[in-house]
Amino acid sequence: MHKRILFIFFFFIVSCSNKYQVYEKTGFAGVSKNNKIISYLQKDSLIKITNKNNKVSKVYKVDDQLKSTDPRIIYLPEIVYDEISLNREFPLVLVQSVRENKSFIAKKAKTFDEEKKINKKVKTETIEVLKIDNQKVITKKIFLDFGPFYYKTYSETLFRLLSLNIKNKKLIYKDYAPKNHVISIGPLKNLTEYDNIYLKLGKIGLIGFNIRVQ
Numbered sequence: 001m002h003k004r005i006l007f008i009f010f011f012f013i014v015s016c017s018n019k020y021q022v023y024e025k026t027g028f029a030g031v032s033k034n035n036k037i038i039s040y041l042q043k044d045s046l047i048k049i050t051n052k053n054n055k056v057s058k059v060y061k062v063d064d065q066l067k068s069t070d071p072r073i074i075y076l077p078e079i080v081y082d083e084i085s086l087n088r089e090f091p092l093v094l095v096q097s098v099r100e101n102k103s104f105i106a107k108k109a110k111t112f113d114e115e116k117k118i119n120k121k122v123k124t125e126t127i128e129v130l131k132i133d134n135q136k137v138i139t140k141k142i143f144l145d146f147g148p149f150y151y152k153t154y155s156e157t158l159f160r161l162l163s164l165n166i167k168n169k170k171l172i173y174k175d176y177a178p179k180n181h182v183i184s185i186g187p188l189k190n191l192t193e194y195d196n197i198y199l200k201l202g203k204i205g206l207i208g209f210n211i212r213v214q
Helices: 001-020 078-083 101-123 154-163 191-203
Strands: 024-031 046-051 057-061 075-076 092-097 143-151 172-177 180-188 210-213
Touching: 024 046, 024 210, 057 180, 075 078, 075 180, 143 154, 143 191, 154 172, 154 191, 180 191
Parallel strands: 024 075
Antiparallel strands: 024 092, 046 057, 046 092, 143 180, 143 210, 172 180
16 A cells, blocks of 8 residues: 555656656857847746857846747847857857746846846947967868768668758768768858758758757
8 A cells, every 4th residue: 555655656746747848959049139038938938058169058037939930049138148158150059948946037037137237338348359370260160960860761861852952962961880870961151051051951841950060
């Protein structure tokens, strides 16, 4: 009898914990024009934003929700870019949902609102320009990876589908190893090229790729 009660209690606890759905997505951020955090998650959701380049992360509250499919997974105010030292050229971030804590949300929302007010008061900013003389400039590129697939037939089917929808066939290539088949698109020079490819992939339902910047 006791064992049965313990089992029911354990099942109840697990069921309750499973009601919380975790959102986790990696992609590029965009600059918010209205100084708000706009995400696919609902308004007032608590999220953790991690800069994929330097691993710096902070927790914020969503101000508005994205309504349609967009190449950007989130739009952030300039102040957030600065807080996590996010690169403007390739702003790759990891967005994760966070369990809500009402007292924490209220405190965080108040703090962030104060930061935005301070940011508006700053009219000018001195930027030190560094001269680059005879230095090697490393230009990063964007790569989109599909897979890895266990079976080669799956990757070959995907390769043919991508070839039918992307004009520049040189952007699509195979990276095959035993039981580890990857199809990649790249290199893409900038976010404009990424946006164009994203829209094409979105039309055929192929936006489940991993992003590399290197």
